[in-house]
Amino acid sequence: MGKLGGFLEIPREEAQKRPVDERIKDYKELYKPFTDEYLIQQASRCMDCGIPFCHFSCPVGNVCPEWNDFAHKAKWEEALEVLHSTNNFPEFTGRVCPAPCEGGCVLGINQEPITIKNIELNIVEKGWEKGWIKPILPKNRTNKKVAVIGSGPAGLAAAQQLNRAGHSVTVYERDSKAGGIMTYGIPDYKIEKWTVDRRINQLEQEEIKFVYNTNVGVDLSIDDLEKQYDAVVLAGGSKLARDLPVYGRELKGIHYAMDYLVQQNKKLEGTEIPADELINADGKSVVVIGGGDTGADCIGTALRQGAKEIYQIELLEKPPLDRPQSNPWPNFPQVLKVNTAHEEAELCLGGVCNTDIRQWNILTKEFTGDEKGNVTTFHAVRVEWKDGENGRKYMEEVPGTEFTLDADLVLLAIGFVHPEHEGLISNLGVELDGRGNVKTDENYMTSKSGIFAAGDMRRGQSLIVWAINEGRKAAEAVDEFLKSN
Numbered sequence: 001m002g003k004l005g006g007f008l009e010i011p012r013e014e015a016q017k018r019p020v021d022e023r024i025k026d027y028k029e030l031y032k033p034f035t036d037e038y039l040i041q042q043a044s045r046c047m048d049c050g051i052p053f054c055h056f057s058c059p060v061g062n063v064c065p066e067w068n069d070f071a072h073k074a075k076w077e078e079a080l081e082v083l084h085s086t087n088n089f090p091e092f093t094g095r096v097c098p099a100p101c102e103g104g105c106v107l108g109i110n111q112e113p114i115t116i117k118n119i120e121l122n123i124v125e126k127g128w129e130k131g132w133i134k135p136i137l138p139k140n141r142t143n144k145k146v147a148v149i150g151s152g153p154a155g156l157a158a159a160q161q162l163n164r165a166g167h168s169v170t171v172y173e174r175d176s177k178a179g180g181i182m183t184y185g186i187p188d189y190k191i192e193k194w195t196v197d198r199r200i201n202q203l204e205q206e207e208i209k210f211v212y213n214t215n216v217g218v219d220l221s222i223d224d225l226e227k228q229y230d231a232v233v234l235a236g237g238s239k240l241a242r243d244l245p246v247y248g249r250e251l252k253g254i255h256y257a258m259d260y261l262v263q264q265n266k267k268l269e270g271t272e273i274p275a276d277e278l279i280n281a282d283g284k285s286v287v288v289i290g291g292g293d294t295g296a297d298c299i300g301t302a303l304r305q306g307a308k309e310i311y312q313i314e315l316l317e318k319p320p321l322d323r324p325q326s327n328p329w330p331n332f333p334q335v336l337k338v339n340t341a342h343e344e345a346e347l348c349l350g351g352v353c354n355t356d357i358r359q360w361n362i363l364t365k366e367f368t369g370d371e372k373g374n375v376t377t378f379h380a381v382r383v384e385w386k387d388g389e390n391g392r393k394y395m396e397e398v399p400g401t402e403f404t405l406d407a408d409l410v411l412l413a414i415g416f417v418h419p420e421h422e423g424l425i426s427n428l429g430v431e432l433d434g435r436g437n438v439k440t441d442e443n444y445m446t447s448k449s450g451i452f453a454a455g456d457m458r459r460g461q462s463l464i465v466w467a468i469n470e471g472r473k474a475a476e477a478v479d480e481f482l483k484s485n
Contacts, residue, residue, distance in 0.1 A: 003044035003072060010045050012112035013038065017340065020347050024303055027188040027268055029095075030340055034122045036074065042115045043071035049106045053330040054116060057104025059469040060087045064101055064116050071119050080127040083120060088157045088468060089199055091128075092182060094121025095191045097465045098293075098337075104330035128198065135205035138166040144482045147172060147229040149216050149424065152180020153464045154455025155235035156199070157471025158478070159208050162233075165479045169208045170229075174215040177269075180237055182464070184262045187297050189304075193269065217424030230485070231450050231478050234438055235471065236424065238416045238456035244289065248367030253375040255279055257294050257413035264301050281307040285406040287378045288312045289364060290413030293339065298411045299357070300341030310345055310357055311405055313378075315395075317385050318360040361385070363397065367410065378407040416461040435460060444474040445481070452478055 003009075016032040017023070023030055046068035054064040063082060070079035083090050094117055105113030127133045144167045148159045151173040163169045177183050179196040204210065214220055225232060241256040243249070260279045267273055281302035288295045288302075291314030299310050319336040327334045345357045365379045382401035388394045418436030419425060425438065431447035433439040437460050438446055438453040445452050454474035455467040 006041075006044035006072075007047055007107050007111065010041055012045070012115060013042060014115070015118050020344050023189065024344050027192075027304065029192050030189055034118060039119055039122050040072055040074060043068045043119050045107065045114050046072070047107055051106075053104035053106055054101040054114070057330055057332070058086075058101040059463065059465045060093075060472070061469075062086050062101060062116075062120070064114070064120075067123060068114065068116070068119060071123060076123060076126045077130070077132055079123045080132055083123050087120075087465075088160050088472070089153060090120050090124040091195050091199070092153060092191065093465050093468070094118075094124060095195070096182070096186055097463060098332075100332045100463075100465070103332040106330075109329050133202065135202055136164060137206055138164055140166050141168065142166045142482065144168065144230045145170070145228065146231045146233065146478060146482075147216075147225060148233045148235055150180060150234070150236035150455070150457070151175075151178035151200075151210065152235060152237050152455065152467060153182065154237075154457075154467035154471040154474075155180065155233070156203065157468045158233045158235060158454055158475040159471075160203055160206065161472055161475035162478060163203075163206055163208050165475070167230075167479070167482060171208060171210050172214050172216050172220065173210065173212050174219075176212050178210055178212070184265050185258055186265075187261065187301055188265065188268055189300060190297070193265075215423060217427045222424075222427045226450075230482055231452065233471075233474055233478060234424070234428075234430075234446070234451065234453040234457050235455045235467075235474075236419060236457050238419045238437070238461040240417050240420050241412065242415045242417050244364060244412055244414060246364055246366050248369065248375065251367050251369040251375040252373050253369075253408060254367060254410040255412070257288070257290065257298050257411045260411050261294070261297055261301060264305075279409070281305040281310075281409055283308050284408035286310045286409045286411065287405055287407040288411045288413055290314065290415070291316065291358070291360070292413065292415070294415075295411075295413035296339035296341045298413055299339075299345055302409070302411075303341065303344055307409075309406070312342075312358045313362045313364065313380065314358070314360045315363060315383070316360065361395075363395070365402070367407070375407055375410055378405040378410065380404070416456075418460065419457045443477040443480070444470075445477065450481070450485075452481075 017030050048065045052065045067079040067082045099117040101116045102113040107113050146162050146167050146169050148155045148171045151171050159169045159171050178200045182196050282305050286302045286307045288298045295312050323333050361383050362380050363383045367375050368377045369375045382398045383395040384398050385393045385395050431439040438457050440446050440453050452474050454470040
């Protein structure tokens, strides 16, 4: 374990962030570098529990107590080996995972949990710094060829595992770069893109082939795909955004959140965006609809673009500060989370503290605009959630609570419904489940033999850590299939 009784002496300490007035001027990562002293101390709080619920709570099954112990003893290379045994890309999860492991930490029952996520990130970054992370080539090659469709975390994890099993892997990506949502979607201030490029370079050195700007099912026919490969893994994500069909939705200035975030990623990599397609919050009143992390990413981005004012609207109730009885440990705590973007907006927006940036229990009614078809006003009403039959809640509008907000830019961040069906999925003819995701059996195989699915395309939109887990599990299933065929 860490230090005997360390959790009794040492409090949880959060990683230090760059000052708000500094970081909102750029898209560089938020956190200052960790010191060894900080991490050794924080790792010493680990109790080495008899039943480690951090391990139970982690989708990839990270054995956190083991690498916490190595980190406490400054045995960083050993810690890295344990970390990589369950997680292909700890630098991704160490930056953007919401850390369900910490929600399951036994210490968290009556104290603050271990800073597992920070320790994980430092271990892998030290591995890169020291040159311990190198390409791993298989000892022998099989004569089997596998196509992986999509280069997000699920596709990359599947590709690396299959390649290391000896199969020849080609990854197809319809964008111009690999990484999926990590490259095009998550803001650079949360994960700078050189961290993704670094890992892609490793995979290329492991002899994984990447084919870009290729929409499989359109640019590459399904017949050619099935003729060329012994197995196919569908890992294209779940990108069909949920819409908000209310009056005025067609007005200019109302966009899906991911269209906005992806465009900003592309601008930062040097892509020229035509003036008539540019989505910019500079000097505008911004309304973000959706209270999750994607909505918060829109806030952080709009703030950096120079928004005049920002509001984040959520239909559901405000989460409690502490766990309710219905959400006991070790389940992931459903409590109020303050994103770094919220901190920035409250402190810096227009130089005035804007503590009302987040609004709960709000039902969008309509949008209205000017004579040129531009959105100008957001119309809403407050609602109250009540207990219904069978424990299900329902909402009622509160009379007399109608209100409006100025809105020059509206961003819809209300989730995703399922993967895009047109093209790849429809041409393959694979079965779908009741939610429109690709249906598989317990071995990740679709209704067509040799065609597998993993990640958001199979389970619905979820966390990066779940995508990595899915990619690894699917790769294991594909390997077994290829061995028997």
